[in-house]
Amino acid sequence: MKILGIDLGTSNTYIYLSRLSGDGEFATEDPPEPVVAPKIADAAGSVATVVMYEDDRPFLIGNLAESEFYANIEARPLRRLESQFKPEIASADPAAMRAMTDFLAMLKKSLPEDIFEGEVAIYVGMPSLSREDYKLNLNACFLKAGWPSPSFARESDAALVSCLQSGIIEIDDLSQKCLILDFGGGTCDYTTIENTEILQNGGDLLYGGRLFDDLFFQVFCQRDPEFARDVPASPYEWFVHWIECKEQKEAFSDHFYGKDAPKTTKSRERDAKSWTLRAVWYDASGNKRESYARDYSLTDFIKDAENYLPTEQASRILAPYRDRGGVSAVARDMLEGRRVGLIAWLKTILENISPKNALRKIILTGGSSRWFFVRDTMKELFPNAVCLHSVRGYEDIAYGLALYPMLMESRERTKKLIDEKLPEFSRKVVNIAVKLADQKTDEITRLCADRIVEADVMPTLDAASRESMSIEEIEKRCAENIKNDGQLLKIADEIGAGLREEAQKELDFALRKWLRDNGVLLVPNFRFPADAIGMDFSENVGIKISRLDALNIMRLTITKILPALTATAAAGAILHSGEAISTIVGGSLAFGATWALAKTAPSFLEKRKLPKFFLNEKTRQKIAEKNRYYLETGLRDSLKEGRAKMAAEIERRLKTSLEDMLTKLSVLNQVKVG
Numbered sequence: 080m081k082i083l084g085i086d087l088g089t090s091n092t093y094i095y096l097s098r099l100s101g102d103g104e105f106a107t108e109d110p111p112e113p114v115v116a117p118k119i120a121d122a123a124g125s126v127a128t129v130v131m132y133e134d135d136r137p138f139l140i141g142n143l144a145e146s147e148f149y150a151n152i153e154a155r156p157l158r159r160l161e162s163q164f165k166p167e168i169a170s171a172d173p174a175a176m177r178a179m180t181d182f183l184a185m186l187k188k189s190l191p192e193d194i195f196e197g198e199v200a201i202y203v204g205m206p207s208l209s210r211e212d213y214k215l216n217l218n219a220c221f222l223k224a225g226w227p228s229p230s231f232a233r234e235s236d237a238a239l240v241s242c243l244q245s246g247i248i249e250i251d252d253l254s255q256k257c258l259i260l261d262f263g264g265g266t267c268d269y270t271t272i273e274n275t276e277i278l279q280n281g282g283d284l285l286y287g288g289r290l291f292d293d294l295f296f297q298v299f300c301q302r303d304p305e306f307a308r309d310v311p312a313s314p315y316e317w318f319v320h321w322i323e324c325k326e327q328k329e330a331f332s333d334h335f336y337g338k339d340a341p342k343t344t345k346s347r348e349r350d351a352k353s354w355t356l357r358a359v360w361y362d363a364s365g366n367k368r369e370s371y372a373r374d375y376s377l378t379d380f381i382k383d384a385e386n387y388l389p390t391e392q393a394s395r396i397l398a399p400y401r402d403r404g405g406v407s408a409v410a411r412d413m414l415e416g417r418r419v420g421l422i423a424w425l426k427t428i429l430e431n432i433s434p435k436n437a438l439r440k441i442i443l444t445g446g447s448s449r450w451f452f453v454r455d456t457m458k459e460l461f462p463n464a465v466c467l468h469s470v471r472g473y474e475d476i477a478y479g480l481a482l483y484p485m486l487m488e489s490r491e492r493t494k495k496l497i498d499e500k501l502p503e504f505s506r507k508v509v510n511i512a513v514k515l516a517d518q519k520t521d522e523i524t525r526l527c528a529d530r531i532v533e534a535d536v537m538p539t540l541d542a543a544s545r546e547s548m549s550i551e552e553i554e555k556r557c558a559e560n561i562k563n564d565g566q567l568l569k570i571a572d573e574i575g576a577g578l579r580e581e582a583q584k585e586l587d588f589a590l591r592k593w594l595r596d597n598g599v600l601l602v603p604n605f606r607f608p609a610d611a612i613g614m615d616f617s618e619n620v621g622i623k624i625s626r627l628d629a630l631n632i633m634r635l636t637i638t639k640i641l642p643a644l645t646a647t648a649a650a651g652a653i654l655h656s657g658e659a660i661s662t663i664v665g666g667s668l669a670f671g672a673t674w675a676l677a678k679t680a681p682s683f684l685e686k687r688k689l690p691k692f693f694l695n696e697k698t699r700q701k702i703a704e705k706n707r708y709y710l711e712t713g714l715r716d717s718l719k720e721g722r723a724k725m726a727a728e729i730e731r732r733l734k735t736s737l738e739d740m741l742t743k744l745s746v747l748n749q750v751k752v753g
Contacts, residue, residue: 080198084111084237084480085229087203087217089165090265090287092126092186093477096194097485111481113474116189119143121322125264125473129162130182137181140189149317149392163265163399166284168220169213176220183224201229202480204237206268206280230483235259235270235277237479238444238469244482245470247442250740255439258432258464262453263445263473264288267428271438283428285400285410288325288447290421293393294383295324295331298372299358300390306358306370311392315360315368320392323358329446331356335377336451352376377451385420389413422452429460436463444469444476492598497738504593505737508607509730511585516616516729519578520715523620526570528710532703535560540699571620578616583609586733590740608732615728 086093094114113124119141120126130137131144134157139147148160167175187195201221205214214231221229238259242248248257254274261268261282268282296319300307310319334354356372389397400406401414409427413419432438438461443453449468457466469475496504539556542548548556561567586607 080200081194082111082481082484083114083194083199083201084477084483085201085203086234086237086474086476086480087165088128088263088265088476089163089284090128090263090289091473092128093124093474094126094190095474095477095481097481111478113477114190114194116141116186117191119186119189123473126186127162128165128182129160130178130185131158131160133158137185140182140185145321146317150314152312162396163284166405168216169210171212171216176216179217179220180223183220183226187225199227200484201227202237202483203229203231204234204476204480205231206234232480232483233277234261234268234476235272235280237476237483238270238442239272239479240482241471241475241479242442242444242469244479247467247469248440252440256437258438258441258461260429260441260443260448260453260457261445261476262288262425262443262448262450264447267425267445267447269429269432271432279432281428281431283407283410283424285397285406285413286424286428288328288445289321289396290387290389290393291328291384291447291450292321292325293390294387294421295328295356296320296392297390298356298375298383299324299370302372302375303370310370311390313362315362316392319358319360320390323360327356327358329449330354331375331380332450336449336454353379381422381452384422386418387413387421388416388418422456425453425456426460429456432460435461438464440464441466442469443467444472446472448472488598493594496594496597496599500597501734501737505730505734507593508586508589508733508737509726511589512582512612512729512733513726515578515582515585516612516726519574519616520620523571523574524711524715526574527567527714528707530564530566530570531561531710532707534566535564536706537699537703540702544695544699575614575616575620579609579612582612583607590737608736611732612729615732 080098082097084095084097094116095111096114097111115122115124116126119139121142126141127145129140129144131139131148133154138144138158144160148155148158151158161174161178164172164175164178168179203217203221205217218229218231221227238261239248242259256271256273256278259270259272261270265287266282266284267286268280270280271278299319300311310316331354335352353374353376356375358370360368362368397414400410406414407427409419409424441457441461441464443449443457443466447453449472454466457464471478536557539553539560542556543553586609590607
């Protein structure tokens, strides 16, 4: 089965196609793809929502219709161009109904033949608060034009679905107040939502990117006299005006605010930089023509944009609105020949959104939303909101519409997962988190043991070899060194941060795989509480490390290490020490006798000073290595004492988060299609 998502825009139409496999499952390896109608669409699949009539018969549609109408001046008396007819469908205006039907009929004929082979479902976007008669009238146009009966979905919901699929909107956003701004080529629309319910919508039918295309056409005319003389009213005027100038507009915006924008935070430095605009086209003889507008800066652009008056060519496109109602005050001024501020216009459109401080996320979609002043305006009007760009821009609505059946399937399967499989998955992710925590515990144990031996024990033994310290003194100094060793907690913090990162990655992957394995293909971003898990882990480790000075590491030295090393220490001292052999041997014998008593009363040794011959370099290294093993064992056991408690806390957090996530996913049940 094929799914066609159609964004029937006021100015441009986009179509996306997705497929269901034979068993009714989505072919997940094939995401929705644009449908390009040859000749009438541009390379990205955009089709101008325009019909050209000749002798009152539909002759051409789309981009080709616009080009032919404006290029062939001689044939113009026999022709007329119908555009901007979509809004009139709501009132069943006869001319609009005819234009829409003719547009849809010719659009269907222009699509690749295999599109309509087999079973095809059509999903069409409609303005958020359109009346029911708008849907009925548009449905009649589709049927009369030979299309299957379409299903209708709110355009804001379609944009929401697209953003959910791309990950721009996360699961927590579904319960918050969000603004979706669709700033396209012909219109600017916004919708505020909460739990996918429409709170408010609005916009302007005349405010769109084409006004800025026209602005850049004027820039070329102002800066290139030859361009101003030859291009307007020429056969190639339409191409230069609406294709080349659009590309130059986008290149200009990308240069200053795209990925290659100058890396400066100072607005004066940024505004002072300039860009050279370059339009390229071919004249009637096939000769390449070029025009340049050099050193065009942001300051120049803002000045021009805030003093905008449409060209004669743009005015012809906008003319049908002069006698229509529902036009904004700013648009009316422009239609009546008064200059308007294009940047200030956006603020006028959005100023009625309320309450401004309640918005938490803003999604900018539509290609024109990438203008720098759009984001700046959002920051000014909605200071508490995070502002993000959709990854698809113009295509969001059509893309989301092509995913609608996936949405409906996903929400049903999500509900089933909540009811039937959540406990099983909770156990799985808890095991993943606990296993990661165990790995990090082993890593901390090893690194801390190394640190203690090298930085806290060995320096003390070195000092004891020079100062002839007692075991009690050595133990006390080692304990103080460990207690004051801030590097130990730093090691724990760094590894805890690593745990958070790895846990987030592993758990997110496990969640997405689980959902997809169970048929939930439309999954918004969701982040497990890895920070909280990492904090639990770090807190447990921190408490244990803060008590390392109580490990009594020298107790092991007294009871097990010293007797094993006495003989070899004496032998090594005879070879390498400057002390008299009689002193070493005698001291060794005396130490051995003392040791015999210490076996039954270890505390007896604590006050005794270790002889210097005993703490030669080789012996100190052996004591350190023995203590390293003891430290690792003791520290590992100490850390894992809190394992059960930590595992229980991880399980509690993950279960709570999963239940919360899946409950929020069920809010998609409110996304309706009719």
